[in-house]
Amino acid sequence: MFELFENLTNWLWGLPLLITILATGVYLTVRSGFFQFRHFGYIVKNMFSKERRQEGGDDGKSLTPFQAISIAIGGTVGVSNMSGVATAIATGGPGALFWLWIAALLAMVIKMAEVTLAVYYREKQPNGEYQGGPTYYMQKGLGEEKKLPFWKLFAVLFGGCIFMTWFITLQNYTVSEAVGSTFHLPYIVPSLLYVAAIYLIIIGGVKKVGVISSYMTPIMCMLYIVGSLAILVLNFDKLPETFGLIFKGAFTTQAAVGGFMGAGVATTMRLGFARSVYSNEAGWGTSPMIHASAKTDHPVKQGLMGAFEVFADTIVVCSMTGLVVITTGYWNSGLQGSELTLTAFESGMGSVARALIAISIFLFGLTTSTGWFTYYSVILKHWLKNNQKVLKIAEKVFILGTPLWGLLVTVLTLYGNGTPAQLWVIADFTTVFPTFVNVATLFILSGTFFKLLKDYKARYMGIGKVDKDMALFYEDKKEKEKEEK
Numbered sequence: 312m313f314e315l316f317e318n319l320t321n322w323l324w325g326l327p328l329l330i331t332i333l334a335t336g337v338y339l340t341v342r343s344g345f346f347q348f349r350h351f352g353y354i355v356k357n358m359f360s361k362e363r364r365q366e367g368g369d370d371g372k373s374l375t376p377f378q379a380i381s382i383a384i385g386g387t388v389g390v391s392n393m394s395g396v397a398t399a400i401a402t403g404g405p406g407a408l409f410w411l412w413i414a415a416l417l418a419m420v421i422k423m424a425e426v427t428l429a430v431y432y433r434e435k436q437p438n439g440e441y442q443g444g445p446t447y448y449m450q451k452g453l454g455e456e457k458k459l460p461f462w463k464l465f466a467v468l469f470g471g472c473i474f475m476t477w478f479i480t481l482q483n484y485t486v487s488e489a490v491g492s493t494f495h496l497p498y499i500v501p502s503l504l505y506v507a508a509i510y511l512i513i514i515g516g517v518k519k520v521g522v523i524s525s526y527m528t529p530i531m532c533m534l535y536i537v538g539s540l541a542i543l544v545l546n547f548d549k550l551p552e553t554f555g556l557i558f559k560g561a562f563t564t565q566a567a568v569g570g571f572m573g574a575g576v577a578t579t580m581r582l583g584f585a586r587s588v589y590s591n592e593a594g595w596g597t598s599p600m601i602h603a604s605a606k607t608d609h610p611v612k613q614g615l616m617g618a619f620e621v622f623a624d625t626i627v628v629c630s631m632t633g634l635v636v637i638t639t640g641y642w643n644s645g646l647q648g649s650e651l652t653l654t655a656f657e658s659g660m661g662s663v664a665r666a667l668i669a670i671s672i673f674l675f676g677l678t679t680s681t682g683w684f685t686y687y688s689v690i691l692k693h694w695l696k697n698n699q700k701v702l703k704i705a706e707k708v709f710i711l712g713t714p715l716w717g718l719l720v721t722v723l724t725l726y727g728n729g730t731p732a733q734l735w736v737i738a739d740f741t742t743v744f745p746t747f748v749n750v751a752t753l754f755i756l757s758g759t760f761f762k763l764l765k766d767y768k769a770r771y772m773g774i775g776k777v778d779k780d781m782a783l784f785y786e787d788k789k790e791k792e793k794e795e796k
Contacts, residue, residue, distance in 0.1 A: 321581070324584075325577075329584055332418075335750050336420065340417060340420050342757065354618050358616055358619040379616070381527075381529075384532070392624065393489075393668075396629045396652075397651040400633055405633075406562070406574075407560075407586065408629075408637070409560070409561035411590075414583060415625035418588070419593070422591065422593040423611075423617050424757065425445070425596060427610045427613070428448045428599070428760055429445070429599035430599075430607065431448075431610040441604050442689055442692055443600065443604070443689075444599050445600070448752065448756060450462060452756045453756070465751070468744055469596060470690045473690060477683075477687060477713065478716050479741055480720060482505075482676040482717055483721045486677075488650060489669045490504075493666055499725070506718050509680050509681060509684075510714060512677070513681055513684045520684065530674075531675055534667065535668070535671045535675075536628065538671070539631035541659075541660060542655075546659065553634060557633075561576070561583075564576060596745055596749035597683070600685070600689040601682065601689070609767055610784070611767035612767070612771075614764075635652070636652060636655045639659055653668055656668045691709065
């Protein structure tokens with residue numbers, strides 16, 4: 312039965328979705344004038360500018376742009392960066408890392424577009440907070456502006472599949488495996504500690520998640536990067552061979568070696584793209600829901616942070632995992648998941664390194680789980696905005712249930728003879744449908760993104776002429792149309 316499910320998932324993640332992501336990424340890249348390449352330095356400078364760190368959020372309700380991207384990066388930089396990437400390389404070979412890079416470079420502009428649209432179409436709530444995301448730009452962009460009747464089908468498919476991840480989540484198991492195997496604890500012990508930690512954070516709501524993430528995310532990323540670089544420095548002489556395996560494996564069928572079963576180019580490409588999308592979530596439509604909550608005066612400002620989010624998550628953190636696993640030679644050991652990553656680190660720097668990385672995985676998983684809690688909250692508030700009584704009940708249910716489903720997955724995996732590879736098949740299934748409908752929506756609404764990008768370049772980059780009549784937010788556009796009538 313599971314083999315049939317796996318075959319269906321692999322087919323869905325095959326040529327149709329790969330072409331969709333590639334085509335959309337190439338289209339947005341070309342139409343934007345190769346923005347993520349030509350202006351990469353500007354994207355980084357914008358991310359770390361003092362203005363962006365201090366902008367917005369002074370009302371005590373809205374998130375600052377920096378808090379929003381901290382939640383978003385915390386939500387994306389998670390166990391997939393370690394467990395997922397390691398499993399992809401163990402299954403598809405080193406070449407999977409090359410296709411992960413290609414997907415990420417295109418994903419930068421995809422994430423930039425979806426974040427920009429999420430901010431543009433967002434709504435201001437009665438309490439002063441902003442809410443937005445794919446369901447909002449499907450309703451307003453596809454429904455109200457384009458008059459396309461299928462927007463409801465898109466919104467239901469998107470929201471329904473996102474909520475599937477509430478039930479099927481991998482963070483708890485991966486964290487339990489990493490911490491339990493490192494400190495010789497029964498996996499159920501770190502699993503329960505992880506549940507308690509999630510409760511302590513999400514009980515304070517989205518704003519508290521943002522504040523905690525703004526401190527935790529930079530620290531955990533730097534800890535992981537520094538540890539990875541130390542391993543790569545110690546194995547510097549093996550880096551040429553490593554990159555040779557990556558580039559050769561991307562375009563040639565890889566023969567079985569060691570514990571590696573061998574893989575064809577199509578499988579390697581699919582795994583690289585799947586891990587990229589699952590890791591940085593570009594096209595998936597998740598992190599735009601939290602970016603839309605940031606207090607900013609131009610949608611593209613936050614969109615630039617979305618582009619940086621992909622770079623940090625995939626080009627930096629995922630690459631660290633992949634290079635360490637390949638360079639240390641453990642990619643073909645037969646190990647998978649977080650155990651593969653931890654073993655690779657331990658071989659390079661000893662048990663202390665393994666302990667530090669296990670703690671990092673705990674923190675990565677924690678920011679992912681709490682970040683995703685905010686996504687569920689956004690969809691709930693959109694769906695139930697006209698029934699506040701039901702909304703309050705639903706929010707309490709989600710606060711109570713969010714950590715428990717991950718615990719259940721861990722229990723079923725531990726005592727039901729599940730494997731990390733099987734878990735990632737399930738994760739791929741919950742990713743593919745929302746990605747299809749969201750990427751299709753981005754393509755249809757791309758004209759709005761290009762108009763906003765053109766305006767931003769004129770206002771802030773000195774490229775082109777400023778249109779003073781340009782409405783920077785959909786709500787402003789609607790108000791202006793009312794006044795003109």
